[in-house]
Amino acid sequence: MMTLRYSLFTLAAGAVLFISAPGCGEGGGEETPSPTPEATPTARPDNSTPAPTEPPAVTPTPMSMATPTAAPDVTPTAAPETTPTPVAGNDADADGHPADSDCDDDDPTVYPGAPETPYDGIDQDCDGSDLVDVDGDGHDAVDAGGDDCDDEDSAVRPGVPELCDGKDNDCDGSVDEELTTATYYLDEDGDGYGTDADTKTYCTIPEGYAATDDDCDDKMWSINPGAAEICNGYDDDCDGLVDTADDWGDNAAGLETLNNGCAGYDMVVGGEIEVLVSDYTFGGNPQTDVFEQTLLGGGHAPGLGIPDGWPANCLYFEPTYFIGAWEGETDTRELKMCFSRGTGTDGTDVVWAEMTVAAGMITVTGTLDNDEDADSSDLDWVYYSAEESTDRYEVWYVSDSFTSEGENFTSTMEIHNARFVIDKGEQ
Numbered sequence: 001m002m003t004l005r006y007s008l009f010t011l012a013a014g015a016v017l018f019i020s021a022p023g024c025g026e027g028g029g030e031e032t033p034s035p036t037p038e039a040t041p042t043a044r045p046d047n048s049t050p051a052p053t054e055p056p057a058v059t060p061t062p063m064s065m066a067t068p069t070a071a072p073d074v075t076p077t078a079a080p081e082t083t084p085t086p087v088a089g090n091d092a093d094a095d096g097h098p099a100d101s102d103c104d105d106d107d108p109t110v111y112p113g114a115p116e117t118p119y120d121g122i123d124q125d126c127d128g129s130d131l132v133d134v135d136g137d138g139h140d141a142v143d144a145g146g147d148d149c150d151d152e153d154s155a156v157r158p159g160v161p162e163l164c165d166g167k168d169n170d171c172d173g174s175v176d177e178e179l180t181t182a183t184y185y186l187d188e189d190g191d192g193y194g195t196d197a198d199t200k201t202y203c204t205i206p207e208g209y210a211a212t213d214d215d216c217d218d219k220m221w222s223i224n225p226g227a228a229e230i231c232n233g234y235d236d237d238c239d240g241l242v243d244t245a246d247d248w249g250d251n252a253a254g255l256e257t258l259n260n261g262c263a264g265y266d267m268v269v270g271g272e273i274e275v276l277v278s279d280y281t282f283g284g285n286p287q288t289d290v291f292e293q294t295l296l297g298g299g300h301a302p303g304l305g306i307p308d309g310w311p312a313n314c315l316y317f318e319p320t321y322f323i324g325a326w327e328g329e330t331d332t333r334e335l336k337m338c339f340s341r342g343t344g345t346d347g348t349d350v351v352w353a354e355m356t357v358a359a360g361m362i363t364v365t366g367t368l369d370n371d372e373d374a375d376s377s378d379l380d381w382v383y384y385s386a387e388e389s390t391d392r393y394e395v396w397y398v399s400d401s402f403t404s405e406g407e408n409f410t411s412t413m414e415i416h417n418a419r420f421v422i423d424k425g426e427q
Contacts, residue, residue, distance in 0.1 A: 102126065118151070119144045147171060164203035176203050184209035191221040193238075214238060220419065222272050222295050230255050231262035232270025232297040233393075233423025243268070254323045254332035258297050265299030269317050269337070271420035272296070276324065277401075278357055280364070280411035289357075291331070294324030296420070298337060306338065310352050314340035315394070315422055333357075339396055339422060341384050344369045349384045351398055357411065364411040366402030379414060394422040 090099045097111040103126035104110040114124040116131040119141060123130055132144035137154040140146025149171035150156035158171045168175050181203045185194030187210035194210030195218045205211060216238035217223040227236045228249040235242045237249070248259045262268070273294040280287055298320030306316045320335040336354040344350040344367075351368040368382050379399045388395040401414040 179203040182211070184211060185213040186210075186218070187215070188218045189215070189221040191215065191224045193224040193226070194218070220272055221293065222270075230270070230295070230297045231259045231265070231268055231299060233268045233421065234270050255297060255321055258299060258319065258321045261299060261301075264301055266302045267300040267315065267317070267422065267424050269298045269300075269315075269320065269339075269420055269422045270296065271322075271418055273322065273324070273415055274417035275414070276322070276416070277414040278355070278364075278411070279414070280357055280362070280409060282357075282362055282409040284408075289331075291322070291324035294322050296320065296322040296335075296418075298335070307336070307354075310338050311340040311343045311350070313343065314338035314352065315424070339384075339394065339420070344382075349382055349396075351382055351396065351400075353402075353413070355413065362406060362409045362411070364404050364413055366404050366413060368398055368400040368402060368415060370400075379416060392424055392426070394424065396420040396422070 090105070091097060091102070092099065092105045093102070093108040093110075095102065095108040095111045097105075099105040102111050103123060110122065110124050110126065112126045114126070116124045118131040118134050121130055130144070132140040132146060133148070134141065134151045135148070135154040137148065137157045139148035139151075139157045141148050141151035143151070148157050149168055153167075156167060156169050156171065160169050162169050162174075162177060162179065164176050164179050166175060181201050184200050184202060184205050185196055186198035187194040187208060188197075190208075192210055193215035194213050195215050196213045197218070199213075200206050200209055212225075215224050216235060220234075223234055223236050223238065225238045227238075229236045229241070229243070229246040230248065231243050233243065235246075237246070239246065244263050248255075273296060274292070276291040276294045278287075278289040278291075298317035300315070300317050304316065304318060306312060306314065310316070316336075316338045318336045320337050321332055322335060323332045334356060336352075338352040340350045340352065342349060348370045352365075353368060354363060354365040356363050370380055370382055379401050382398050382400050383396070385395040385397060396419070398415050398418040398420065401412060403410070403412045405411070
């Protein structure tokens, strides 16, 4: 309403201004105004000044405003829906294939060459059928109503011979039927000898099992009927005889010094090291020795002193030898080892070690403990196993590394996944 009033007033004022504007004749030309004669004022007899005359008051007539009438509501009528008719070259589902070659132009996952989803009843690749034989062996899958019990293996289908492989090759509902089977025994340490802790009847040796159950210690791969007896407190060859009561055997070569002194030891230690790495630089020449599946044995003679700086309450062994594969050959090294319970940081267990490397020219000494090493190695667990130990035997687990340096050399020693058993003798 405010806009309407303002417009009417403006139009009226404009009309007045247009009518009273001087110099606007019908012809549109300019007129020269005639001079107006000056009037001579008439003097009043009393020489008084006449009072000004007030213009007559004009009462404006209010303009009448019409109340606008609202337009009637009109409900728009929706246009009827129509389904577009596909034409050649049209691609309704925008999958890049026109309707004349797309077998379902309303589904963007269906077009020639599309990946086929087996057994879903949909022809995704427009070849005229669903995929029901994934392995292409000529037999439809059971899931698609066929007789192939493994549609991802073309060697598995009705009519083929049954094999000893843990599969139902011929899809008759039985596995490895009508084949010769045998009983196999759990082999926890992987040395090829098992125990009767668990058995399986099968047509071939399953992984983690062995053909015999005569392993007298299935936690250590160095102890089995085929092993050599060495001086370590074990019945290494599972014949019921330990150390000096047994023959050392020809395959104990390299440990003669240890074995020959066995009768004079009051304590012995035996161990297995999965991997031992000696990485050193001597005289500017780098060298790395890697020993896998290393066997260790060591003895302690009565009254044998502990080197200066080593814990006084440790179980110390000198000499200690290990034998292992080095570049495909057998190599024997001498160590000194000291097993100390609770003397490490925060009362942790510690193993001290000393080894001669570089053809006997340098000696590497360090501690294996539960503290993070300077080389940021992730091998950091060393502990005495109270659960497995007895009054006579101590069981230790070690996986750690240490670094050392001396005149003209640096060295890093790593022991991976080792298990040591100390035989303290009769207590």
